Amino acid sequence: MQKVINVNQLTKSFKNQTVLNGLSFAVKAGSVVGILGNNGAGKTTLLQTMLGYLRADSGECLIFNELSPDFSANTKHKIGYVPQEAELISWMTVEQLISYTKSFYQRWDQELVNNLLIEWQLVGSQMVDKLSVGQKQKLAIILAVAHEPELLILDEPVASLDPVSRRNFIKKLIDMNLDKERTIIFSTHITSDLERVAAEVLIVKDGMNYFHGDIDELKEKVVRLHLLAKEPLPATLPIPGLLHSRVNGRNAVVTIENFHLINMESLSQQLNARITVESLSLEDIYVELHS
Amino acid sequence: MKASLTIFAQTLRKNLLINIFGSLFLLLWIVLLISDSKHSDVNVSEVFLTLALVTQMVFLYSWSNHLRLTIQNRMNFLLPNFKFSIWLTVGLYLLITVSLPLLVGLVKNYLTFETGLLIILFGLLIITTNLHSQSLSAVLTSGSIFFMAAESSRLKKNPDASFMDYIPLSLDLLGILVIAGLLVALYFLIAQSGLKSLEKGASAQKEEFLLTKKAHTRWSQWLGFKFLQMRLSLYRSFNLIKRSLVEISLWNNQYYNLSSTRWVLLGLLSLDLLTESFAFRGFLHGIESNPNKLEYLCSVTILITLPIIAGFDNSLFARLKHCERLLWLKMPVDGFAPFKNILYRQLWISSLTDFVMTFAILFLLLIEFNLSLHISLYFVLTFVSFKLLSIILGYVSVIYEFEKFGRFMVALIYILYIVCWIVLTLKSQFQSYELLIAFGLICLTVIFAGVRKTKNYFISQLQ
Numbered sequence: 001m002q003k004v005i006n007v008n009q010l011t012k013s014f015k016n017q018t019v020l021n022g023l024s025f026a027v028k029a030g031s032v033v034g035i036l037g038n039n040g041a042g043k044t045t046l047l048q049t050m051l052g053y054l055r056a057d058s059g060e061c062l063i064f065n066e067l068s069p070d071f072s073a074n075t076k077h078k079i080g081y082v083p084q085e086a087e088l089i090s091w092m093t094v095e096q097l098i099s100y101t102k103s104f105y106q107r108w109d110q111e112l113v114n115n116l117l118i119e120w121q122l123v124g125s126q127m128v129d130k131l132s133v134g135q136k137q138k139l140a141i142i143l144a145v146a147h148e149p150e151l152l153i154l155d156e157p158v159a160s161l162d163p164v165s166r167r168n169f170i171k172k173l174i175d176m177n178l179d180k181e182r183t184i185i186f187s188t189h190i191t192s193d194l195e196r197v198a199a200e201v202l203i204v205k206d207g208m209n210y211f212h213g214d215i216d217e218l219k220e221k222v223v224r225l226h227l228l229a230k231e232p233l234p235a236t237l238p239i240p241g242l243l244h245s246r247v248n249g250r251n252a253v254v255t256i257e258n259f260h261l262i263n264m265e266s267l268s269q270q271l272n273a274r275i276t277v278e279s280l281s282l283e284d285i286y287v288e289l290h291s
Numbered sequence: 292m293k294a295s296l297t298i299f300a301q302t303l304r305k306n307l308l309i310n311i312f313g314s315l316f317l318l319l320w321i322v323l324l325i326s327d328s329k330h331s332d333v334n335v336s337e338v339f340l341t342l343a344l345v346t347q348m349v350f351l352y353s354w355s356n357h358l359r360l361t362i363q364n365r366m367n368f369l370l371p372n373f374k375f376s377i378w379l380t381v382g383l384y385l386l387i388t389v390s391l392p393l394l395v396g397l398v399k400n401y402l403t404f405e406t407g408l409l410i411i412l413f414g415l416l417i418i419t420t421n422l423h424s425q426s427l428s429a430v431l432t433s434g435s436i437f438f439m440a441a442e443s444s445r446l447k448k449n450p451d452a453s454f455m456d457y458i459p460l461s462l463d464l465l466g467i468l469v470i471a472g473l474l475v476a477l478y479f480l481i482a483q484s485g486l487k488s489l490e491k492g493a494s495a496q497k498e499e500f501l502l503t504k505k506a507h508t509r510w511s512q513w514l515g516f517k518f519l520q521m522r523l524s525l526y527r528s529f530n531l532i533k534r535s536l537v538e539i540s541l542w543n544n545q546y547y548n549l550s551s552t553r554w555v556l557l558g559l560l561s562l563d564l565l566t567e568s569f570a571f572r573g574f575l576h577g578i579e580s581n582p583n584k585l586e587y588l589c590s591v592t593i594l595i596t597l598p599i600i601a602g603f604d605n606s607l608f609a610r611l612k613h614c615e616r617l618l619w620l621k622m623p624v625d626g627f628a629p630f631k632n633i634l635y636r637q638l639w640i641s642s643l644t645d646f647v648m649t650f651a652i653l654f655l656l657l658i659e660f661n662l663s664l665h666i667s668l669y670f671v672l673t674f675v676s677f678k679l680l681s682i683i684l685g686y687v688s689v690i691y692e693f694e695k696f697g698r699f700m701v702a703l704i705y706i707l708y709i710v711c712w713i714v715l716t717l718k719s720q721f722q723s724y725e726l727l728i729a730f731g732l733i734c735l736t737v738i739f740a741g742v743r744k745t746k747n748y749f750i751s752q753l754q
Contacts, residue, residue, distance in 0.1 A: 051619075051620070052619065052627060053616060053619065069627040070626045070627050070628075071625075071626075071627075072625045072626070073622070073623040073624055073625050076619075076620045076621075076622075076623075077620075077623070079620055081620055083616075087613065087616055087617050089539075089540065089542075089543050089617070090543060091515070091516040091519045091520070091542070091543065092523070096523065100532070100536075100539065101621065103532055103533055103536060104536065104618075104621040104622065104623065105621075127516065129516070
């Protein structure tokens with residue numbers, strides 16, 4: 001399948017702090033990718049550098065086979081972007097801002113706009129400046145999807161939304177992906193939302209691609225083992241890919257990141273222990289990887 | 292006691308630039324007083340009064356605005372001793388802006404009972420009205436100034452008349468009554484503000500932080516928004532929206548106060564020039580009728596006006612950055628460089644408009660004051676130097692994100708410039724215009740060379 005995004009060895013620093021450190025990944029058309037990372041891990045910087053809002057120190061990013069930031073008008077109009085903090089024109093009314101934004105585009109789904117305005121209880125005559133943070137975010141989302149982009153990039157889009165709007169928005173994202181095969185890439189802290197929408201996850205850690213792949217694949221790799229040995233276990237367990245361990249006499253609880261490479265039978269014999277495998281939720285995995 | 296001084300200390304820190312300008316006016320004022328023997332035929336008492344009122348305006352506008360925001364934040368009233376702290380701050384404001392001029396005036400014997408009352412009244416008027424609304428204060432203060440200007444003009448035309456002689460009341464008594472009224476209003480404003488805010492907060496349905504934040508500037512913002520809505524309607528009626536997409540996005544977050552002050556100045560000067568009825572020339576003639584000394588007063592007036600008109604509206608650069616982010620994915624333009632070119636073309640147009648408008652104000656002032664060619668040339672040079680300095684430093688500070696550095700440099704150069712100007716006019720004869728022109732040219736050269744070097748340095752650091 002055609003690659004919509006191709007990021008290669010992207011590096012970006014601010015003064016002495018390296019935020020992106022040779023990060024590479026690719027996104028296929030029609031995928032839904034969730035970006036996970038701690039605060040300051042570089043999620044926003046990654047999205048903004050990809051789109052050309054920030055200039056990369058080195059490396060490159062191709063979107064629809066065009067090098068960032070020198071996109072053609074056609075490519076730019078295939079992208080919808082919702083920043084973390086909605087960048088809107090505060091003195092306009094909702095209606096005026098929609099009409100102003102519409103002037104830029106050839107395609108515009110007014111029906112979708114009207115439906116979302118009703119659904120999210122936004123009034124056309126309301127002044128943008130008077131909207132709450134959540135309402136502004138909703139308006140930014142409407143403006144980003146109205147021109148029917150093929151690629152939708154969202155930077156923590158649901159952080160300011162109430163639970164009902166969040167659910168609705170996630171449902172909309174799923175519909176957009178299923179009905180129109182749009183590629184969606186979004187950053188978030190809410191792992192439950194990510195599990196609901198995304199099939200793929202990109203974990204950014206220390207400015208690098210720590211993991212990129214299917215969520216199920218990640219869940220198969222990172223698991224928790226419960227060990228019950230016949231004799232007291234050593235303080236340092238000889239298990240490859242060990243993330244964390246807690247040894248207490250003959251008992252131990254360990255988290256490993258490459259379960260698929262471990263031969264459980266031989267490990268059990270080596271430690272002379274009975275081993276039980278516990279599958280982890282995405283949130284647990286995230287916490288284990290970052291703690 | 293130390294904790295109660297926090298608000299006052301914050302005021303000084305928050306308005307560093309204004310305080311610097313304020314200090315400059317004070318400096319100018321002191322230098323004038325010291326040098327009164329040199330300009331012995333200038334009516335120093337009148338100059339003293341004018342400068343005292345100007346100083347009060349500069350300080351109090353800046354300070355009381357911060358104080359108003361502090362009072363309007365309803366959470367602050369929950370702090371212990373908050374009201375005492377507010378009263379202490381108001382007391383210190385008045386001590387500096389009212390008591391100091393009164394003290395200096397008494398010591399130097401420039402003060403009459405009437406001028407003393409006027410200084411107290413003006414200070415109280417600004418602070419009281421400002422704590423209620425900045426716009427109301429601006430309207431009342433400018434109204435008072437132009438009323439005094441008109442009165443001075445009337446007195447000049449009719450030497451037998453006296454100040455406000457058409458009022459059948461003792462002016463001293465009237466002044467005392469107004470001062471008493473202002474004190475009562477000040478008491479109620481401080482005592483009631485917190486309660487009002489709390490009531491408003493209880494009835495509000497929106498998030499409290501938003502309300503608090505918006506309450507600060509709602510009136511001026513409302514005016515600004517209405518003005519922009521009107522502009523947008525005009526553009527829509529003439530079908531200009533499609534052709535003005537970039538321009539419209541640049542309207543966001545404009546410094547409405549600065550631009551509206553300039554428009555008001557331009558309007559008044561044009562009106563004055565057309566009707567020759569009131570304001571500047573009449574006011575200055577009322578103070579001093581000696582043509583040589585009048586030129587000196589006119590020069591001081593232009594010097595005071597220069598910070599308003601010669602500075603560049605640097606919000607344009609910040610707006611350009613916002614515009615860049617807002618439009619980047621929307622504009623139907625191929626490539627990044629052509630997109631930037633479109634933005635920079637708009638920047639040029641907006642900069643040119645700023646330059647032409649402010650230069651028109653200076654030009655009208657120069658015509659109004661009928662200054663000699665040399666001194667006019669000197670002010671034009673000064674204006675161009677300041678404008679270019681402001682543009683270049685604004686560009687470096689906002690586009691390259693060295694805002695603090697930029698502001699510091701602008702303030703520093705203004706200080707240096709005005710101090711040099713004062714020293715030059717005092718040390719050499721004021722009539723040595725050639726020296727002033729040479730000084731202007733040196734300023735221009737140094738600014739260009741220095742800023743270019745600074746800019747190149749920062750660009751090399753960024754690459």
